[in-house]
Amino acid sequence: MNDIHILQELGYKHMNLDDCWAEKNRTSSGSLTPDSVRFSKGFNWLTDQIHSLDMKAGIYCDSGWFTCAGYPGSFEHEDQDAKTFVDWGFDLLKYDNCAIPFDDILKQNTFGKYERMSSAIADVAKSTGKPPLIFSLCEWGWSQVWIWGPQVGQSWRIQNDLEPYWSSIASLINFGSFITMATDFYSHNDMDILQIGRGNLTVDESKTHFTSWALMKSPLLISANLSQLADSDVEILKNQEILAINQDPVEGSSISPFRWGVNPDWTSDSLNPAGYWSGPSENGTVFMLINTLDSPTDMFFNLTESPWIRAGRQYSVRDLWTHTDNGTAVRNFTAHAVPPHGVVALLMKDAGDEPPGLEPKCAVWLECTSENGTSVGG
Helix, strand or coil: CCCHHHHHHCCCCEEECCCCCECCCCCCCCCCCECCCCCCCHHHHHHHHHHHCCCEEEEEEECCCECCCCCECCCCCHHHHHHHHHHCCCCEEEEECCCCCCHHHHCCCHHHHHHHHHHHHHHHHHHHCCCCCEEEECCCCCCCHHHHHHHCCCEEECCCCCCCCHHHHHHHHHHHCCCHHHCECCEEEECCCECCCCCCCCHHHHHHHHHHHHHCCCCCCECCCHHHCCHHHHHHHCCHHHHHHHCCCCCCCCCEEEECCCCCCCCCCCCCCCCEEEEEECCEEEEEEECCCCCCEEEEEEHHHCCCCCCCEEEEEEECCCCEEEEEEECEEEEEEECCCCEEEEEEEEEEECCCCCCCCCCCCCCCECCCCCECCC
């Protein structure tokens, strides 16, 4: 795959540099400089090339003395560096959390350390009249960043680096299941860079990985040689029906679990995260079913377990991976033989009243009561 425009048209609109782009030392005036060998034409040339593709450019730095790879960090250079990044033409700043100064020097908590750069970004935008840098916090969730992150940035890492194997993906899904309320428009739990095409993930695991990240509204960043991706990987990254929900212009919130499945609800299990998820979208209710087991399994749920479904109605069923319309669901739904570590993604739309005369009178019997007060439920 060598045509970046295909991905661009689907919403992948940033090219981001990560660590190791800088010279090891600042200049005598304290300025950062790009590596003179790898970026011999400078960063204004680079960002001009990226912008000519109608894309945005991102750069990386750190809130401490040094980056995680030992290059200069921005601590005590926040104003200078923020202006430098804007002058170079960058649109986004990924900001890491290594080489933290001693307390008697920092005299701030983690929020305060990130607020320094957030304030610098706002000041530069005000003084230059240019849009502020998108501020992507790479803080790893140590200080419950999802609580204070919206006050300083647009996205925040929730845990350590993701690795390209199932247990790492399952662990991130598990962790993210407890903080979905932090995500909405302009504020996103960042589940880390997609591992599609890396490691030994099966196709089903890659689909689950991509679906979870997209429907939980995490930023979707590709870290792979696009020309060497397998066709199956490219098709996953190009799933327009999944991407449409990630980029939904009406509903910005993440999907959330309504039942855990393997474990009792609200159980934290890094290998068996919640299996039953739902959430609103512009065009209906989204469902995600994850089989965390090592063998195929049927997955059943009552529709009204989701808070976005009305009782007494039937719903059309759209499968977002097979791209097929699969009839209507009345009261409940079963996904048959979901593959090991596999996923089912559905979009259900209200299709009118359920057929008359269904028994029992309530799909969920708890406190089901007639007009004369007769209870038919437990």
